[in-house]
Amino acid sequence: MPELPEVENVRRTLAANLPDSPEVIEVKALSPKLRVNIPKSLPAKINGKKLRSLQRRAKYILFEFDDGYLLSHLGMTGFWRFEERREVMKHDHFELRWSNNRYMVYNDPRRFGLITWVDAKFLGENSWLKNLGPEPFNQQTFTSQYLFALSRKRVVPIKSFLMDQTVVVGVGNIYASEALHLAGINPVLQVKKLKTEHFEKIIAAVREVLQKSIDLGGSTISDYQNANGGSGEFQSQFKVYDRAELPCTICETPIKTCRIAGRSTFWCPHCQPMRVSKK
DNA sequence: CGGGTTACCTGACGGC
DNA sequence: TGCCGTCAGGTAACCC
DSSP, X not given: OOOHHHHHXXXXXXXXXXXXXXXXXXXXXXXXXXXXXXXXXXXXXXXXXXXXXXXXXXXXXXXXXXXXXXXXXXXTTOEEEEESSOOOOTTEEEEXXXXXXXXXXXXXXXXXXXXXXXXXXXXXXXXXXXXXXXXXXXXXXXXXXXXXXXXXXXXXXXXXXXXXXXXXXXXXHHHHHHHHHHHTOOTTSBGGGOOHHHHHHHHHHHHHHHHHHHHTTOOOSSSOOOTTSOOOOGGGGOSSTTOTTSBOTXXXXXXXXXXXXXXXXEEOTTTSOSSOOOO
16 A cells, blocks of 8 residues: 555654654554564553654654654555544554553554564664665665666666665655656666666656655555545546556557566556667 | 565455 | 455565
8 A cells, every 4th residue: 555655644644643742551452463463572662651753764654762663564555543432443453542542543454564663772783674775855865876876786677676675765566657657767678778867867756756645645546544544635646557548648648557576567658668768 | 696476465346 | 146356555485
């Protein structure tokens, strides 16, 4: 379900529901089976503790406490919601209560999500976080020179490269197709064929697509919702994703679809030619 | 070793 | 109706 814009909107709506100087006053692991089981020791780590900050890194949300972090990843179908009075839903996995007495509940039908604990002193070497690439909005680290150098050793289509979370974080299946359409780059092109100027375009397109989606609350295809239960609106702005056979919004050529590394991919054969532009 | 493929899960939807 | 195949926004184990 969630790529960077959705996760960022979840983070913001979570923050908006917390009291001033939030403190955990109750924790329950209801159904620990997720991608990795919720550790039995987790409730004791956060119960009675004050929240220091609420951050996002890549597609992870980090609830910072004095000694470490509650780490949350939404997988495909995970979501957080708030309740004044508990009403248990199917697939509720985890709940806690904040010092304003509001319950915060994690629900995840497909169970690809993650809820775990990371000690502050091991944050840098944590297996979930240590291999993540740069944040797409970081001007210092996410640069065309960086992508150019990294791409010289790789034999992959540009779309797979963009979705590789060790290359850059936050771009998933929707925004990879959307960004490449905006950049005018065909998704199957081998990264080795691209030059710095192509990466410049791609970086600008990734940032523009992600920012527009963040501003519209993310994309809701079927089940994404933020922590207020609200939907995103960016799906109405899709130029290619899930638009097979429909006319390109720029040139009216029918959008094509194929699979790249097992994932549905969409592009305009006219705006995103197979041949790399010379200059 | 770095790729693509498959598995992990549930649920929705279309065809028969 | 119901059964079956396919697909879904992510990640990582598993093969060549």
